[in-house]
Amino acid sequence: MANLIDQLEHLTEEILTKEELAELLASKKKLTHYIGFEISGLVHIGHVSSLNVVKPLQDHGAQSIIWLADWHSYINNKLGGSFENIRTAAKYFEHAMRAALLCHGVDHTKVQFLLANDTYTMKYWELVMAVAKNTTLSRTKRSLDIAGRTAGDSIPTAILFYPSMQAADIFFLGVNIAHAGMDQRKAHIVARDARLPGFQKPVSIHTHILQGLQKPSIWPIPEGDPLQTAIALKMSKSKPDSAIFIHDEPDVIASKIKKAFCPPKETKHNPIIDWTINLILKRDKTFTIERPAQYGGTLVINNPQQLIALYEQEQLSPVDLKNGVTQWIQHFLEPAREYFKSEDKQKLLEQMRSMVITR
RNA sequence: CCAAGGGUGACGGAGUGGCCAAUCGUACUAGACUGUAAAUCUAGCGGUCUUAUGACCUACGGAGGUUCGAAUCCUCCCCCUUGGACCA
Numbered sequence: 001m002a003n004l005i006d007q008l009e010h011l012t013e014e015i016l017t018k019e020e021l022a023e024l025l026a027s028k029k030k031l032t033h034y035i036g037f038e039i040s041g042l043v044h045i046g047h048v049s050s051l052n053v054v055k056p057l058q059d060h061g062a063q064s065i066i067w068l069a070d071w072h073s074y075i076n077n078k079l080g081g082s083f084e085n086i087r088t089a090a091k092y093f094e095h096a097m098r099a100a101l102l103c104h105g106v107d108h109t110k111v112q113f114l115l116a117n118d119t120y121t122m123k124y125w126e127l128v129m130a131v132a133k134n135t136t137l138s139r140t141k142r143s144l145d146i147a148g149r150t151a152g153d154s155i156p157t158a159i160l161f162y163p164s165m166q167a168a169d170i171f172f173l174g175v176n177i178a179h180a181g182m183d184q185r186k187a188h189i190v191a192r193d194a195r196l197p198g199f200q201k202p203v204s205i206h207t208h209i210l211q212g213l214q215k216p217s218i219w220p221i222p223e224g225d226p227l228q229t230a231i232a233l234k235m236s237k238s239k240p241d242s243a244i245f246i247h248d249e250p251d252v253i254a255s256k257i258k259k260a261f262c263p264p265k266e267t268k269h270n271p272i273i274d275w276t277i278n279l280i281l282k283r284d285k286t287f288t289i290e291r292p293a294q295y296g297g298t299l300v301i302n303n304p305q306q307l308i309a310l311y312e313q314e315q316l317s318p319v320d321l322k323n324g325v326t327q328w329i330q331h332f333l334e335p336a337r338e339y340f341k342s343e344d345k346q347k348l349l350e351q352m353r354s355m356v357i358t359r
Numbered sequence: 360c361c362a363a364g365g366g367u368g369a370c371g372g373a374g375u376g377g378c379c380a381a382u383c384g385u386a387c388u389a390g391a392c393u394g395u396a397a398a399u400c401u402a403g404c405g406g407u408c409u410u411a412u413g414a415c416c417u418a419c420g421g422a423g424g425u426u427c428g429a430a431u432c433c434u435c436c437c438c439c440u441u442g443g444a445c446c447a
Contacts, residue, residue, distance in 0.1 A: 320395090
C-alpha cells in the first residue's frame with residue numbers, strides 16, 4: 001500500500017498541514033474524516049471529484065463520514081428554505097453520494113451518513129458558540145464565500161452563523177481530518193484557529209474545484225486571487241450545461257462536453273483541460289484518447305505536462321480531446337447511473353428535479 | 360413604530376393613462392460559419408390557436424377602485440433598502 005500522504009498530495013490541492021497529518025498517522029489514532037455537503041440541487045461530477053480522497057483514506061483504515069448539512073441549507077435558504085423539502089433532498093443526496101462513491105470504487109456501506117438535524121444536540125450549539133466566541137466578526141464575514149455569499153450584500157443575520165456552525169461540525173463529530181473542496185477552506189481555517197480547549201486542531205485537506213464547462217462571463221480571466229477565481233469559475237448546479245450530473249445519460253454527457261468551452265492551444269482556464277488534469281489524470285495513471293488515424297491515431301497521455309505540451313502545440317485538437325474526455329466520463333459515471341436505475345431512486349430524482357425547478 | 364426611496368418578464372434595467380406582451384442589454388434556444396466550443400451573423404425568446412396577416416387568454420408585489428381605456432391615477436395591504444425612534 002502506497003504512502004497515504006503521497007497519495008493525498010497527488011489527489012488534492014493542499015494539506016493543512018502535511019506535518020500535522022504525518023504526526024496524526026504516526027500517533028496510530030483511529031483516523032476519522034468527514035466531508036459535509038449543503039443539501040441543495042442535483043449532485044454533479046464536482047461533488048464526485050471531491051470524494052476522490054475517500055478511497056485511499058479508507059484503505060488506510062479511516063472511518064469516513066458524509067455529513068448531510070441540512071441546517072446549512074436551511075440557513076442559506078436552499079430549496080425554498082423549507083425543512084420538508086430539504087429532508088426529501090437529503091434522501092436523494094445520500095443516494096447520490098453512495099452512487100458517487102461507487103465511481104471511486106469505494107464500498108459505500110462502510111461510509112457513515114449523518115443528517116445534521118438528526119444529530120445535533122445542545123452540546124453542538126455550545127460548540128457553535130465556543131467557535132463564535134473565538135472568531136472575530138470580520139473573519140466570519142470574510143468566510144462567507146463558503147456559503148456563496150458576500151458580506152457586502154444585504155444578508156440575513158442567519159448567514160453569519162454559517163461559518164461557526166461548519167467549524168463546530170468538525171469538533172462535534174470528533175473527526176481528525178476534515179476534507180472539502182478548496183472553496184470551503186475558510187471554514188476549515190476558522191476551525192483550526194478556533195483553539196477550543198480540549199479539542200485537537202483538525203487536519204484539513206482540500207481538493208481542486210472543477211471548472212464549469214461554459215465560457216466564463218469575463219474572458220480572458222483577469223489575474224487575481226486564484227481562490228476567488230476558482231470559485232467564480234466553478235460549475236453551477238443551476239446551469240445544467242455547466243455541469244455533468246452523476247445520473248446523466250451517455251448522450252447527455254456527450255452533448256454537454258460538445259457544447260463546452262474549449263479554445264484551441266489555450267490550456268489556462270480551459271475546462272476540458274482542467275477536467276483532464278484534475279479528474280482523469282488524478283485518478284488514472286494514463287489517459288487513452290481514441291482518435292481517427294487521419295488525426296494521428298490512438299494517443300496515450302501519461303501526465304499533465306505532456307497533455308499541456310501536446311495541446312499547446314496543436315498536436316492534440318479540442319475535438320479529439322473532447323471525444324476522449326466524453327468516453328472517459330461516460331465510463332466513469334457508469335456505476336452511478338446503474339445505481340440510480342432502480343424505481344425508488346428514479347422517483348427521488350424526479351422529485352428532486354421538480355423541486356429544483358419550482359424553486 | 361416613524362421617515363424617505365423602492366417592488367416590471369431568468370437577471371439587470373426602461374416605461375409613469377391609449378402607439379405596451381411591455382425599449383434595451385445579458386442569459387437562453389435554434390440555424391449559419393469553424394473538424395469542438397468561443398467569437399461573429401440570422402431568427403426566436405409569456406401562453407394557446409393560425410401557413411401568415413391576426414385572434415384570444417394570462418401578465419408589470421397583492422386586493423379593490425376611478426376611467427371608454429391602467430404597468431402607469433386613487434385606496435388599503437404585503438415586502439425590500441437606507442436612516443431614525445423605542446429599549447436608555
